[in-house]
Amino acid sequence: MTASPSTPPPDDGLSRAELAAKYGLTVSGARPGLFEYVRQLWGRRHFILAFSQAKLTAQYSQAKLGQLWQVATPLLNALVYFLIFGLILEADRGFEREVYIPFLVTGVFVFTFTQSSVMAGVRAISGNLGLVRALHFPRASLPVSFSLQQLQQLLFSMIVLFLITIGFGSYPRLSWLLIVPVLVLQFLFNTGLAMIMARLGSKTPDLAQLMPFVMRTWMYASGVMFSIPVMLEDHPDWIADILQWNPAAIYMDLMRFALIDGYGSENLPPHVWAVAGGWAVLLAVGGFVYFWKAEERYGRG
Amino acid sequence: MADEKTPDLDKGGDASKAHIPTVIADELHIVYRVNGAKTGKGSATSALSRILRRGEERGVRKVHAVRGVSFTAYRGEAIGLIGSNGSGKSTLLRAIAGLLPAEKGKVYTDGQPSLLGVNAALMNDLTGERNVILGGLAMGMSREQVKARYQEIVDFSGINEKGDFITLPMRTYSSGMAARLRFSIAAAKDHDVLMIDEALATGDRKFQKRSEARIRELRKEAGTVFLVSHNNKSIRDTCDRVLWLERGELRMDGPTDEVIKEYEKFTGK
Numbered sequence: 370m371t372a373s374p375s376t377p378p379p380d381d382g383l384s385r386a387e388l389a390a391k392y393g394l395t396v397s398g399a400r401p402g403l404f405e406y407v408r409q410l411w412g413r414r415h416f417i418l419a420f421s422q423a424k425l426t427a428q429y430s431q432a433k434l435g436q437l438w439q440v441a442t443p444l445l446n447a448l449v450y451f452l453i454f455g456l457i458l459e460a461d462r463g464f465e466r467e468v469y470i471p472f473l474v475t476g477v478f479v480f481t482f483t484q485s486s487v488m489a490g491v492r493a494i495s496g497n498l499g500l501v502r503a504l505h506f507p508r509a510s511l512p513v514s515f516s517l518q519q520l521q522q523l524l525f526s527m528i529v530l531f532l533i534t535i536g537f538g539s540y541p542r543l544s545w546l547l548i549v550p551v552l553v554l555q556f557l558f559n560t561g562l563a564m565i566m567a568r569l570g571s572k573t574p575d576l577a578q579l580m581p582f583v584m585r586t587w588m589y590a591s592g593v594m595f596s597i598p599v600m601l602e603d604h605p606d607w608i609a610d611i612l613q614w615n616p617a618a619i620y621m622d623l624m625r626f627a628l629i630d631g632y633g634s635e636n637l638p639p640h641v642w643a644v645a646g647g648w649a650v651l652l653a654v655g656g657f658v659y660f661w662k663a664e665e666r667y668g669r670g
Numbered sequence: 671m672a673d674e675k676t677p678d679l680d681k682g683g684d685a686s687k688a689h690i691p692t693v694i695a696d697e698l699h700i701v702y703r704v705n706g707a708k709t710g711k712g713s714a715t716s717a718l719s720r721i722l723r724r725g726e727e728r729g730v731r732k733v734h735a736v737r738g739v740s741f742t743a744y745r746g747e748a749i750g751l752i753g754s755n756g757s758g759k760s761t762l763l764r765a766i767a768g769l770l771p772a773e774k775g776k777v778y779t780d781g782q783p784s785l786l787g788v789n790a791a792l793m794n795d796l797t798g799e800r801n802v803i804l805g806g807l808a809m810g811m812s813r814e815q816v817k818a819r820y821q822e823i824v825d826f827s828g829i830n831e832k833g834d835f836i837t838l839p840m841r842t843y844s845s846g847m848a849a850r851l852r853f854s855i856a857a858a859k860d861h862d863v864l865m866i867d868e869a870l871a872t873g874d875r876k877f878q879k880r881s882e883a884r885i886r887e888l889r890k891e892a893g894t895v896f897l898v899s900h901n902n903k904s905i906r907d908t909c910d911r912v913l914w915l916e917r918g919e920l921r922m923d924g925p926t927d928e929v930i931k932e933y934e935k936f937t938g939k
Contacts, residue, residue: 385695385740385778386696386776386778388694389691389694389696389778392690392691393780394691394692394778394779394780395778395780396776396777397766397767397778397779397783398765398767398768398769398772399768412810413807413810415807415812415813416804416808416810419803419804420804420807420808423793423800423804426796427795427796431795500808502770503769503785503791504769504784504785504791504808504809505767505768505769505782506810665771666771668771
């Protein structure tokens with residue numbers, strides 16, 4: 370620098386870095402440690418919840434029927450799938466009608482939960498650059514908030530699901546309580562996945578164009594509208610095994626097992642709860658650490 | 671190039687607080703990377719050839735927005751940032767806030783500097799009421815703090831002066847009303863280092879006066895205030911030191927009157 374800074378004598382001759390150290394200044398925008406990050410994220414829990422609810426409400430605020438669409442949309446969705454797969458394609462091989470309809474609708478809703486969490490995750494950072502560049506908060510708040518929004522959306526869908534299930538003769542019983550752990554595990558899984566997608570999507574926004582195809586492939590491979598073991602009877606066992614162990618299929622099957630009378634444990638792969646828990650923990654922890662590793666780089670470019 | 675002087679006058683804070691640095695920028699460089707802006711033609715074939723031609727970041731255009739800026743800001747200072755459009759003022763503020771990563775060099779800060787602005791967190795489809803809560807939470811206030819400040823924010827914005835507008839969606843507000851509410855939310859929090867980006871230009875005359883008063887108040891509570899504005903008068907009214915940026919470089923740094931005089935000469939005013 371050309372002119373000498375007119376700081377008081379004791380600070381003279383100190384470089385900027387030394388001056389910063391002397392007064393305890395810290396580097397702006399540095400990534401906090403993992404535990405500090407978790408603490409910061411917990412401190413923002415009210416924002417995360419408020420943001421997810423705001424997004425959910427804003428979705429239908431211009432519609433005349435308003436929040437009624439929260440329930441009407443999943444209902445229409447279920448109707449479409451029933452029309453195509455239940456009536457026209459007759460994909461209900463191996464099921465009675467009273468089982469197939471709730472089976473199909475459960476599958477659609479549970480898979481949609483994962484699907485929309487992934488899609489929202491891809492855009493969590495890249496679609497909210499304004500927010501990321503204007504305000505300070507742990508960036509993981511965004512993917513977590515979007516998954517939470519999808520969870521609330523699913524809870525609305527569950528109302529429809531309960532009505533359909535009861536309508537086809539599966540009445541509330543003790544096993545319905547299993548819905549809670551299934552939802553918790555799937556939420557953890559989805560959030561982890563959303564965080565991974567958020568980091569990838571922040572670097573490569575093109576993923577938002579690609580993901581619908583990936584998700585559709587995943588949906589058809591997970592047995593949303595058919596029973597994997599029955600459909601793949603004439604194929605080698607390992608194909609069906611792999612498809613059944615995939616997390617989407619696991620959470621769908623567990624939810625069907627909990628809700629539907631005629632869908633017993635014989636339809637579940639062995640060690641199903643361990644697998645469900647394993648996927649949830651693996652993705653939640655792995656996804657969180659993966660996301661945190663790039664914390665200081667979100668919002669660049 | 672940079673004519674660096676630290677002002678010996680301290681209009682705002684008391685003398686005992688002076689010369690404790692709160693923000694130090696050390697040879698700061700900020701580079702933006704823009705995808706797919708290399709060739710003028712945004713056609714699919716050129717995009718494809720960009721992907722195929724591997725190499726060091728082909729197809730990514732770099733914008734060097736801040737080039738080697740250094741300065742030290744002290745407690746109790748109000749610093750104005752001036753310069754023509756695109757000179758890197760807002761970018762510099764974001765870098766100080768730690769929102770944009772530095773390409774080279776470092777910014778050291780005391781505590782967490784905050785940018786005055788919550789626009790991005792607000793949603794037009796929600797009522798003003800919910801936006802006040804959402805904006806407060808987004809700035810890092812606790813639920814209790816937001817509740818305690820709620821009435822103050824609404825009163826300050828003056829949204830309810832002409833009827834019960836706070837319960838209507840924000841998309842129904844006039845642009846002036848929306849800007850007032852945004853400023854009121856943003857100004858509700860106390861900050862260590864506060865940065866304001868052209869916030870003063872919003873609202874009618876009455877509201878402008880109110881917000882200038884609020885900024886002076888914030889400045890008393892905050893350690894250091896940075897203000898970006900194209901309005902030389904509002905810089906004169908609020909700042910005692912000015913940084914003049916031009917093409918990403920620090921052209922001048924000194925007491926308000928000197929720098930603004932030079933700047934006015936430069937812009938031919």
